[in-house]
Amino acid sequence: MSIPGLMISAPASGTGKTMLMLGLLSALRRRGMAVQPFKSGPDYIDPAFHATASGRASFNLDAWAMQPGRIISHVTGQPDADLILAEGSMGLFDGVATPGETGIGSSAEVAQMMGWPVVLILDVSGQAQSAAAVARGFATLRPDLPFAGVVLNRVASPRHDTLIREGMAEAGITVLGALPRQGNITLPERHLGLVQAEETPELQAILDHAGDFVGAHCDLDAIVAAAASRALPDADAPLPIVPPGGRIALARDAAFSFTYPHVLQAWRKAGATILPFSPLADEAPDDSADCCWLPGGYPELHAPKLAAADTFRSAMHRFAATRPVHGECGGYMALGAGLVDATGERHRMLGLLGLETSYHKRRMHLGYRRADLVAPLPGVGQGALRGHEFHYASITDQPDAPLARVTDANGAAVPETGSWRATRGGQVTGTFFHMIAPAAT
Known part of the structure; x- marks a missing residue:
């Protein structure tokens, strides 16, 4: 019932x-x-x-x-x-x-x-x-x-x-x-x-x-x-949300907390183990993980502390040399070379990507996104995703290869394509949109 x-x-x-x-x-x-x-x-x-x-x-x-x-x-x-x-x-x-x-x-x-x-x-x-x-x-x-x-x-x-x-x-x-x-x-x-x-x-x-x-x-x-409900219509099983690894190091603190609960639930149901760590506490991702994921959040509010997190920085570089790392929105900005805050001051970020972002002149970016991947994303390969973008940062430099062809809900091209860079034994990827689910159509 x-x-x-x-x-x-x-x-x-x-x-x-x-x-x-x-x-x-x-x-x-x-x-x-x-x-x-x-x-x-x-x-x-x-x-x-x-x-x-x-x-x-x-x-x-x-x-x-x-x-x-x-x-x-x-x-x-x-x-x-x-x-x-x-x-x-x-x-x-x-x-x-x-x-x-x-x-x-x-x-x-x-x-x-x-x-x-x-x-x-x-x-x-x-x-x-x-x-x-x-x-x-x-x-x-x-x-x-x-x-x-x-x-x-x-x-x-x-x-x-x-x-x-x-x-x-x-x-x-x-x-x-x-x-x-x-x-x-x-x-x-x-x-x-x-x-x-x-x-x-x-x-x-x-x-x-x-x-x-x-x-x-x-x-x-x-x-x-x-309150009421109805007999639910017959529906095909959805495309699975595949975890990016069996053991996922997940950044989790006040700077990195924007993850959709259904995505984490799907990863766990598929058998993945999630290993939280705090960049703001200068923690390293668990070395037993086979993938590291930096969610969105508010890195711009904690930029000086992230810039000073040397243990986090060096550990992320060691991790990315051999395993995939992905960042969404705030996590993507943290993977970049630098972030300019609202006062105009630049803060050094991880430098795993060449991305430079700025909040000095805020501009809202808001809306649904479809991404057709041109480079592999952990757990997805080179398929298509649907997601959502909401931030106030501007890109001032994006030297790395684009990760995807990104369009809005009306099919218009979006310049925020994401980035990817190969490492010695892994890869670093990032997007401004948050993944909601694989795209079927």
Whole structure:
């Protein structure tokens, strides 16, 4: 029997989805419920918050980058739970213009596939009965998408609450909660989104507050009762995510932490052993590993410390001489020759690639990516990948050979091709995009 679920979504980013999601996870966990979280879209920060709030690993579901079978297997492959809660990305129907493996990458596509009714959180500041028109539009735009109701956010007063509820009742929209503006919750942010869960020392206090706040102002019984699912469609088994080695040295600390949980889970299920180490602590990768992987993160915030990590640097050069090393985004920049921070100061990086990057004049690079590899990548060979890129760095020099032909979601060429360099007995590769899954189409 499938587990009932809900999609927590909104008309736009910044409306309160994550706050509601964390509050529900915390409040329902206190009730003794086992709640399995998911994140729709390519976000690698929110799942760590979900995991802390729920006590269970959270996984990404991405309708552009993932085949239908992968989305379904991520949902059905988790331990038994009482309820599934998935947090959407951006607005409910937002995605790209050209479909990928399953769709355009919208939260609505995932909810429709799984039969999860939508709980829409609305920022009602500055409006009253008119909020019902927004809710009614979302509830009826796609008749085959189940819609549970709305949670009102940033309600100014009891009178404001009454006026909005009158409009919702007239429109036939169920109100599942009303969160007052006073006492609302703010999560710490930086330029790529929320400050990471592991860097938020007051996280448990925030989660406790969120659970209290949402529990006091939402009808938890009605929300749980609104959850539903459907018989899942038949889908071909997805292309496997093959580990880059049997023993993988994985950089893991505040500078290198952006890894998709489903990728690590797939590596482990395939029999790989993951060996974490901390470059910021000047640690070396485990010498028993047969591959080293540097994930994305915030090397620009820790550039002086990385530049001074001589043990890490010398060990990485010894490792790369005989075994493959790969870096994604922040890890790619750390593999390069130098990184210029926001103040204009250059910091020496590992020098395993010739890449030079700069944050002195920030420019956002954001979007889905398809990479057709022209050089072998550990675990992938020379196949094709789908992933996502999000950073503010500019390339000032990229002397090494390109790793791939990279295009965006519309098929337009992307100049950030990645790099590769052969070593005596191994290779060093890097990309600005984070791998989500092998590309089938």
